Amino acid sequence: MKPLIVGNWKCNPSSLKEAVKIFNRIKKETNLLKKAEVIICVPFIYLWPLKNISKNKINLGVQDIFFEEKGPFTGQISPLMVKDSGCKYAIIGHSEKRKLGDDDDTINKKIKKSISCGLRVILCVGEDQDARKTKNMFEVIFDQLKNGLAGVSKKHVKNITIAYEPVWSIGTGKFCPVDDVMVMNIFIKKTIIKLFGKNSAQKIRIIYGGSVNSENGSDYIKKALMQGLLIGAESLTGGFSQIIKKI
Ligand code: PGA
DSSP states (O other): OOOEEEEEOOSOOSSHHHHHHHHHHHHHHHHHHOOSEEEEEOOGGGHHHHHHHHTTSSEEEESOOOSSSSSSOTTOOOHHHHHHTTOOEEEESOHHHHHTTOOHHHHHHHHHHHHHTTOEEEEEEOOOHHHHHTTOHHHHHHHHHHHHTTTOOGGGGGGEEEEEOOGGGTTTOOOOOHHHHHHHHHHHHHHHHHHHOTTHHHHSEEEEESSOOTTTHHHHHHTSOOSEEEESGGGGSTHHHHHHHHO
């Protein structure tokens, strides 16, 4: 299976014109590389226009989603709307959303509704600086997985990707040592087996995110044996295809 490379544009860029320019560059370069399965998670407002120019060459995703299908929920975007745009993936539980108030219960509702509407979920988990200092990171990751995935049935495990993203590494330029990522990779696999049974770990992909660039990206795949990467800042630059080139 090719590595899964997910770009997370966050709240960028600030115009559709720029979004089209970045997207077209990614489309052209990654098409040449053919080394990875690429998903670009864009702000909702760019979904339809980018879908029209992607010609199904690049998968699109969103960075969050609401947990109801429709109704009186001002300002929300539902999984059905996202699915209708042709988009197949939703990042859920990103630490920047957790900081704004998404707790495990909300994340769990978002995951279950997305799956029932036919989307694939990229669930982000990660410890903050304090949890790392006090060596509590395994408890933190275990709870985020257990609570976030509560009530998800075994048959839907294949629709989930776990992104391990240490919070202290996101957007900071602080790299998580490859050995630590490998240990967490194994821990997440074991947890998935505990939650969903023996064969479940083979069905879920585990990827890494946090200050990934063209210098460290390939190590997380080749040495820490991650099955892909979640890339923030570099997904808006030419660095994105450089990362793919080296994996
Ligand atoms: P970063 O972001 O690559 O800019 O650290 C990763 C993420 O937020 O998913």
